[in-house]
Amino acid sequence: MTLTDISWPALVPGLIVTVTAVLVLIADLFVEGPDREGLGWISLVGLVAAGIASAVLWGSNAGGFGDTFLLDRYAIFFNLVLCLTGALTLLISMDYLTSINLASGEYYVMLLLAVLGMMVMAQANDLILVFLGLELMSIAIYVLAGIWRPELRSSEAALKYFLLGAFASGFLLFGIAMAFGAFGTTTLSPIASQLAHLSVEQRPLALAATALLLIGFAFKVAAAPFHSWAPDVYEGAPTSVTALMAVGVKAAAFAAFARVFIYALGALAVDWTWIIWLLAVLSMTIGNAAAIMQRNIKRMLAYSSIAHAGYLLVGLIAADQQGGAAVLYTLLGYAVMTLGAFAVVIAVGRRGEPNEEVSDYAGLGFRYPFLGMCMTIFMLSMAGIPMFVGFTGKFFLFSAAIEKGWVWLVVIAALNSVVSVYYYVGVLVQMYMGENPREVQGIAQRPYLTATLLITAFATVALGLFPTWALNLAKSAVQSLSA
Amino acid sequence: MTGLAPTSYFIALSALLFSIGAVGVLLRRNAIVIFMCIELMLNAANLAFVAFARQQLSVDGQVIVFFVMTVAAAEAAVGLAIIIAVFRHRQTVNADEMRLLRW
Numbered sequence: 001m002t003l004t005d006i007s008w009p010a011l012v013p014g015l016i017v018t019v020t021a022v023l024v025l026i027a028d029l030f031v032e033g034p035d036r037e038g039l040g041w042i043s044l045v046g047l048v049a050a051g052i053a054s055a056v057l058w059g060s061n062a063g064g065f066g067d068t069f070l071l072d073r074y075a076i077f078f079n080l081v082l083c084l085t086g087a088l089t090l091l092i093s094m095d096y097l098t099s100i101n102l103a104s105g106e107y108y109v110m111l112l113l114a115v116l117g118m119m120v121m122a123q124a125n126d127l128i129l130v131f132l133g134l135e136l137m138s139i140a141i142y143v144l145a146g147i148w149r150p151e152l153r154s155s156e157a158a159l160k161y162f163l164l165g166a167f168a169s170g171f172l173l174f175g176i177a178m179a180f181g182a183f184g185t186t187t188l189s190p191i192a193s194q195l196a197h198l199s200v201e202q203r204p205l206a207l208a209a210t211a212l213l214l215i216g217f218a219f220k221v222a223a224a225p226f227h228s229w230a231p232d233v234y235e236g237a238p239t240s241v242t243a244l245m246a247v248g249v250k251a252a253a254f255a256a257f258a259r260v261f262i263y264a265l266g267a268l269a270v271d272w273t274w275i276i277w278l279l280a281v282l283s284m285t286i287g288n289a290a291a292i293m294q295r296n297i298k299r300m301l302a303y304s305s306i307a308h309a310g311y312l313l314v315g316l317i318a319a320d321q322q323g324g325a326a327v328l329y330t331l332l333g334y335a336v337m338t339l340g341a342f343a344v345v346i347a348v349g350r351r352g353e354p355n356e357e358v359s360d361y362a363g364l365g366f367r368y369p370f371l372g373m374c375m376t377i378f379m380l381s382m383a384g385i386p387m388f389v390g391f392t393g394k395f396f397l398f399s400a401a402i403e404k405g406w407v408w409l410v411v412i413a414a415l416n417s418v419v420s421v422y423y424y425v426g427v428l429v430q431m432y433m434g435e436n437p438r439e440v441q442g443i444a445q446r447p448y449l450t451a452t453l454l455i456t457a458f459a460t461v462a463l464g465l466f467p468t469w470a471l472n473l474a475k476s477a478v479q480s481l482s483a
Numbered sequence: 484m485t486g487l488a489p490t491s492y493f494i495a496l497s498a499l500l501f502s503i504g505a506v507g508v509l510l511r512r513n514a515i516v517i518f519m520c521i522e523l524m525l526n527a528a529n530l531a532f533v534a535f536a537r538q539q540l541s542v543d544g545q546v547i548v549f550f551v552m553t554v555a556a557a558e559a560a561v562g563l564a565i566i567i568a569v570f571r572h573r574q575t576v577n578a579d580e581m582r583l584l585r586w
Contacts, residue, residue, distance in 0.1 A: 128547055135554045139561050146565050155568040162562050163517055163578075167508050169558075170524030173551060174501050177531035181494070184539045186547070 007064025009057055010071040013050040013079050014119050020046025021112035028105030036103050040094045043108045044087055047115065051083030061480065067189050068126035074328075077477035078122035078255040081332050085248045086115035088339045088452050093240040095446040096346045100238065102148055110147070114140035114244065118252035127176040127186040127213075130256045134172065134220065137252060138165045141245060145237040157236025164219065164229040172216025178209035188264040195267035210265055210272050214279075217260075220253035222302075223309045224282040231290075234302035235356075239349070242298060243342035246305045247335045254312060254331060262319050263481050269319055276313050277409060283310030284416040292423045296356050297345055300423060301338070304382060307420060308334055314406070314413050315397040321478050323400035328474035330393030333381070333463055337390060340456030341378040347371055347449050358427055362434030372431050374453045381460045383424035384417045389463040396471065493534030501527035514566050514576040518559075525555050 023046075024039050031038065054076045063070040071079075089111065097107065117137030124130045142165065146158025176186060182205035183191045198206060215226065222230040234242045261272065287307030294300040312334075315327040348355045348364065348371070365372030381388030394417060398410045463470055500523055507520030529548045536544025570576050 128550060132550060132554065135558065139557055142561050142565060146568055149568060152569075152572045155565065155572055158565045159514060159569050162565050163508070163514065163521070166518070166521045166558055166562065167505075167524075170501075170504065170521055170528070173525060173528040174531065176547075177497075177528045177535070180532060180544055180547070181535040181538075184535075184541065185543070 005064050005066060007062050007069070007071075009060055009062035010064055010069050010123065012057065013054045013071070013083075014116055014123070016050040016053055017046055017112055017116045017119065020049075021109050021116065024105060024112065025109045028109070031105065034103040036097070036105050036108070037094055039105050039108045040090055043112055044090050046112065047083045047087045047090065050119075051080055051087070054079035054083065063125070066187065068124070068129055068187050070123055070125045073477040073480035074255075074259065075119075075123040077328055077474060078251065079119050081251050081335055082115055082118045082122065082248060085244065085251065085335050085339065086111065088336075088343075088456065089240055089244045089248070091448045091452045092243065092339070092343045092346055095448045096238065096240045099346075099350065100148060102238070104147065107144065107147055110140045110144050111244065114144065115248065118248050118255075121252040122255040124256065125188045125259070127179055127188070127260070130260065131169070131173060131176060133252070134256070135169060137249065138169065141165075141241070141249065144241040144244070145233060147241070148238045153236040154238060157233045160229055161233040161237075168216050168219030168226070171212050171219070175209045175212030175214075175216060178205050178212060182206040182209060188260065191264045192266070195265065198267070206268065207271060210268055211275075213260060213265075214272060214275060217253055217257040218279055221250050221257065221309045221312070222283075222306050223279045223313060224286040224306060225279075227283065227286070227306045227309075230306055231294075231299045231302040234305075235296060235298045239298065239342055239346050242301075243339050246301065246342070247338050250305065250309065251331050251335060254316075254327065258316060258324060258327060259481065261316065262324060266319065273317055273319070276317050277406075280310045280313035280317065280409065281412055283307060283313065284413055285310075288416050288420045288423075291420070294423070295358055297358055297361070297427070298356055300358070300427075301341060301345075304420070304424075305338065307416065308382075310416070311394055311397055311413060314401050314409060317406060317409065318397075318400040318404045320400070320404065321475065322403065323397070324478035324481065325471060325474040326393070326396035326400045328477055329467065329471050330397055332470060332474070333389030333393045333460070336456045336459040336463070337378045337381045337388070340374060340453060340460060341382070343449055343452045343456065344371055344375045344378065347446065347453070358430055359434065359436050361427060361430045362436035363431070365428075365431035370450075370453070374457045375431060376428055377457050377460050379424040379427050381464065383421040385421075387461070387464055389460050389467070392464050392467045396467075490534050490538040494531060497527045497530040497534065499527075500524075500530065512578050514569070514578055517578065518562055518566070522555060522559070525551060 024042050058076050061072055114137050117133045120133030121130055124133055142158055142162045145161050146155050148154035180186050182202045183194050218226040284307050287303045291300050291303035312327050315323045381390035384391045384394045401410050504520045504523035508517050511517050529551055532544040532547050566576055
């Protein structure tokens with residue numbers, strides 16, 4: 001690698017986010033009074049600009065730095081999903097921060113840095129860069145989870161996330177060390193070409209690396225049996241941060257997971273497929289079974305996100321173009337419907353009154369028809385009812401697995417999907433038929449939340465009804481991976 | 484490299500350190516001790532990196548260690564701050580007593 005190998009196009013989206021983060025950090029010093037909404041707007045502009053810059057570079061296939069940092073279509077697809085996630089999280093944060101009385105400019109800086117870390121993970125073609133991106137993201141999110149300092153739950157969630165997150169990073173890093181020992185490099189392209197003709201001495205180290213990397217990634221995507229942190233952390237963290245964790249962290253971790261396993265370690269697929277099979281079945285079953293028992297809506301969504309990690313792993317097992325495209329498409333759909341659901345959770349909560357129990361949603365559908373309609377769309381989409389993006393995503397994932405001959409896996413997945421209808425529809429039953437003496441009243445109209453709900457609800461329906469465009473985008477993105 | 488210990492010795496030591504760290508995280512109850520065990524895991528990886536770098540006569544592995552040390556330092560700063568934030572609420576950093584969030 002030489003200095004002339006610097007590829008500016010590949011750096012542009014990340015640089016925009018970095019510069020915005022620094023600007024917000026400086027601007028924070030000059031803002032007087034408790035109102036930090038202006039900083040949110042600066043951050044929003046930065047994320048939108050980074051998204052647009054990524055979109056403009058679609059097809060440029062920029063790559064440099066000794067092939068370690070790419071902006072291929074795969075990375076761009078994820079950059080777009082991540083910038084969208086970041087921007088929508090910002091929108092819901094601006095209302096949420098006011099409602100919990102948390103005026104802090106650092107919140108926006110950390111959010112931007114977390115998104116930057118996620119983008120690095122999506123663009124990295126080198127295990128060490130994956131690690132650096134992962135840590136940048138994780139450290140920023142440890143801070144975000146604990147940023148609501150007067151609230152003990154927030155600090156506790158931050159501590160749990162920090163300890164288990166760092167533990168997982170340890171596994172990932174040791175896996176990278178083993179990969180370095182086996183291949184003499186941490187860059188994915190040479191690893192892929194060396195794996196084609198693996199020598200007997202390399203094999204044990206390569207297998208150890210695969211297993212350790214798998215554990216590290218499984219922690220980050222919250223796949224069972226490495227999921228135990230998720231419900232606690234999701235419940236305790238401020239809701240807007242939970243949304244970012246549930247969507248952004250999962251998407252970024254899957255971006256790196258799929259790139260490392262399908263592209264670099266594809267030749268070892270015989271050895272790792274059955275482990276992922278097990279992870280997928282456990283995640284779906286444990287996630288859905290535990291979600292049924294939850295009374296707190298944030299915990300329910302946490303278990304639902306574990307189940308969704310299981311569905312996405314089904315697509316990863318198919319490990320071909322079609323499966324990869326299904327994973328990308330489903331992640332996009334998962335992002336919009338989950339962010340929407342968390343926006344509803346925030347809208348229902350009020351100052352000093354989180355209203356996070358499912359019973360708090362009693363009668364909500366009639367008193368607040370707009371919130372009710374949005375929640376109906378998100379819940380039905382997650383349950384996998386046709387017409388919404390959740391259904392099309394699962395359909396693509398399962399059909400990709402079927403074509404590869406994983407019939408039993410898909411049978412288990414489909415059964416799980418049926419079970420999940422019970423608890424998603426349970427929320428709707430509460431909303432339209434439930435009765436609670438302590439009904440939630442006086443939910444104020446909040447402009448940013450309404451905007452978020454409109455965008456996510458529209459995208460959930462539009463992506464579900466017209467999946468072709470997004471699916472073609474995902475297919476083209478996955479093609480750039482194997483090229 | 485005659486007269487030097489073979490790489491496998493270093494890797495065995497590093498695997499041992501990593502295991503001690505991992506088992507410590509699972510068994511110990513004090514948040515600070517758990518954090519020290521995690522640091523031990525990261526340093527075990529560092530040892531593996533430098534050992535492999537010496538075996539392959541490349542500096543890559545040694546450069547990676549600097550990255551890992553930087554990350555570990557940043558993690559320590561944030562992690563200890565979080566531990567202090569919890570201590571201010573609870574007057575304890577025992578992981579068993581964090582029962583507020585549990586199903």
